[in-house]
Amino acid sequence: MRSRTDTRSKIVELAQQLLLERGYNGFSYQDISKPLGVKNAAIHYHFPTKEDLGVALINEFREILHTRTTDFMQSGGNPVNQLEGYIGFILDSFKRDKTICPMGILAVDLFTLPEKMQIHAQLLVNEMIRWLTRVLDAGRDAGLFFFNGPAVDKAVAVKSVLQGAAQLARLNGAGILDNAVVQLRRDLGRA
Amino acid sequence: MRSRTDTRSKIVELAQQLLLERGYNGFSYQDISKPLGVKNAAIHYHFPTKEDLGVALINEFREILHTRTTDFMQSGGNPVNQLEGYIGFILDSFKRDKTICPMGILAVDLFTLPEKMQIHAQLLVNEMIRWLTRVLDAGRDAGLFFFNGPAVDKAVAVKSVLQGAAQLARLNGAGILDNAVVQLRRDLGRA
DNA sequence: GTCTATAACGTGATAGAC
DNA sequence: GTCTATCACGTTATAGAC
Numbered sequence: 189m190r191s192r193t194d195t196r197s198k199i200v201e202l203a204q205q206l207l208l209e210r211g212y213n214g215f216s217y218q219d220i221s222k223p224l225g226v227k228n229a230a231i232h233y234h235f236p237t238k239e240d241l242g243v244a245l246i247n248e249f250r251e252i253l254h255t256r257t258t259d260f261m262q263s264g265g266n267p268v269n270q271l272e273g274y275i276g277f278i279l280d281s282f283k284r285d286k287t288i289c290p291m292g293i294l295a296v297d298l299f300t301l302p303e304k305m306q307i308h309a310q311l312l313v314n315e316m317i318r319w320l321t322r323v324l325d326a327g328r329d330a331g332l333f334f335f336n337g338p339a340v341d342k343a344v345a346v347k348s349v350l351q352g353a354a355q356l357a358r359l360n361g362a363g364i365l366d367n368a369v370v371q372l373r374r375d376l377g378r379a
Numbered sequence: 380m381r382s383r384t385d386t387r388s389k390i391v392e393l394a395q396q397l398l399l400e401r402g403y404n405g406f407s408y409q410d411i412s413k414p415l416g417v418k419n420a421a422i423h424y425h426f427p428t429k430e431d432l433g434v435a436l437i438n439e440f441r442e443i444l445h446t447r448t449t450d451f452m453q454s455g456g457n458p459v460n461q462l463e464g465y466i467g468f469i470l471d472s473f474k475r476d477k478t479i480c481p482m483g484i485l486a487v488d489l490f491t492l493p494e495k496m497q498i499h500a501q502l503l504v505n506e507m508i509r510w511l512t513r514v515l516d517a518g519r520d521a522g523l524f525f526f527n528g529p530a531v532d533k534a535v536a537v538k539s540v541l542q543g544a545a546q547l548a549r550l551n552g553a554g555i556l557d558n559a560v561v562q563l564r565r566d567l568g569r570a
Numbered sequence: 571g572t573c574t575a576t577a578a579c580g581t582g583a584t585a586g587a588c
Numbered sequence: 589g590t591c592t593a594t595c596a597c598g599t600t601a602t603a604g605a606c
Contacts, residue, residue, distance in 0.1 A: 195571080213404035214491040216599065230572050232601065288486065295479065295546035296487045300405040313550040341562040344555050345540050348547060352539030355486035357503040364535050371532040375566045388590080407581065421590050423583065 196234045201262055204245055208287050212242060212297045212305075239302035243376075246308040249290045250315060257319045267327030268378075271346075274320075275369055278350050282365055288354040291316065317343055334377030346372060387425045389415055399478050403433060403488040409561065418532060424499055430493035437499040438479045441506060448510045458518030459569075462537075465511075466560055469541050470482075473556055479545040482538075508534055525568030 199220055206215035217238070235241035256277060257270070277339045281287040294301070294309040301309070317340065324346065325339035335342045353368035390411055397406035401500045408419045408429070424433035447468060448461070472478040485492070485500040492500070509529065515537065516530035544559035 210406060210491045211402055211487050213402060214488060217601095218598080227573060228600085229574080229602085233571060236601085238600070247555050256510075265385055275484070287491075291550070292483060292546050293487050293542065295549045296484050297405060298549050301476075301492045306559070310550050313547055317547075317551070317555075336565045337562055338558075341558040344544060344547060344559045345562040348540045349536050349541030350539075350543070350558055351546065352483065352541070352543035353535060355483050355542065356504055356508075356535060356539060358486045358489050359482070359501050360508070364508075367529075367532040368535045371526075371528055371536040374527045408583090409580080417589095418591060421583085424589060427583085431581065467599080525583085 195224070195226060195230065199231055199234055199241070200244060200248060204248060205285075206294065207242075207245055208290060210286070211217070211293055213300055220373055224325060238301075239297070239304055242302065242305040243308055246294070246305060246312055248288075250308075250312050255317060266332075267323045267330060268332050270323045271320075271327070271333075275350065275372075278354060279365065279369065282354050282357060286358055288358065289351045292351045292355060315346060320347055332378075335375070346376075382391060386415070386417060386421065390422055390425055390432070391435060394432055395439060396476075398436055398484065399481060400476070402484055404491055409495075428493075430495055430563045433493065433496040434499055436466075436501055437485070437496060441499075441503050444503070444510070458514045458521060459523050462511075462518070462524075466541065466563075469545060470556065470560065473545050473548060474553060477549055479549065480542040483542045483546060487525060500510075507538060511538055523569075526566070537567075 202220050202223060203215070206219055209215075215233050220360070221228050221231055231241070235244065235340075256273070258271070278289070291313050294305070294312070298306060298309065320343040321340045324333060324335070324342050326333065327333040327340065349368055349372050353365045357365035358361075393411050393414060397410055400406075408422050412419045414423055422432070426435065447464070450464070469480070474542070482500070482504050485496070485503070489497060491498065511530045511534040515524055515533050518524035519526065519530065540563050541557055544556045545551070547559075548554075548556035
């Protein structure tokens, strides 16, 4: 029993995979329509332009972030659990199919992206940093993390390590990402 | 007085800028030939396929890395100077024209790249990690850096921070990169 | 909501003249 | 070493039938 937007959600799901795997300029409407067994025009019905599709994908990432960070909050509210939940999500995603963080992908492609996508990508990054800053700040106050300087600086550093290491792991093997995570924990005084 | 490969080197120079700015799938032969005032066929003469051009670009990055790390070595051989030289290079590049590290770009585009490019990209990353590991290890032995765990783990973490933070800075402003660098120094016990 | 058909253009690439 | 000319194909996108 398929809802009336079944195709639409299948398009979003596949396009998301393709964006994460190949970047915004690395996939086409054909790459979506062929596996789904529909025609290009069907995709244009749901997303008139590729920009519309791109914006929908970024908003999907923002929703995932919101859902998962809310999850982390609820599961104890412990800052360690929250950070480790995010780290686990990144490790699992990479190990499944070498998925890397969408923010790095959007940053690399940024100057080729339609304007609306650029704006929504900025929102995504801001939301991520805001959440991670809160987690680290609360964890330091509770004596669970140890670091100097403003929490927002540490948040950017932590996010950057995870993002960058997953990228390097594509080129050098998954072990490099595991080791970077271990080092990250050491640098938070947790090892 | 132009050498017989003047056009060739101009192609490489411009293509490098384009790759760093837009990713491998974000520029075309036209983007190179038009500004240079030559025809597409002229580029195909020097680089029969885009793969050939791409490999040449990666090898250029490898040469730059080799030249600059040799520089750092010679200018005192001090591990702090070596690391700070690399950091300064990244900061300057970003502030000039929002240039980010080619390794992140190649990682994002990896599964769309011709085979030879993928292989050369792996070499580039391996060489980078090897150099940075040596610098950090020597610095720790000399009591200049402070960190726990294998130097190679810290090298990956340091490289990842710089790479990831420059990407986030494209979306959030240059300040975020500066702050990540400050945090990086703190986490090396240097602030 | 999906289709066929088509438009308008950009892409990487090649042959052969100069 | 660079040109003109051309190719075959893929791209995003639209109009209109069903």
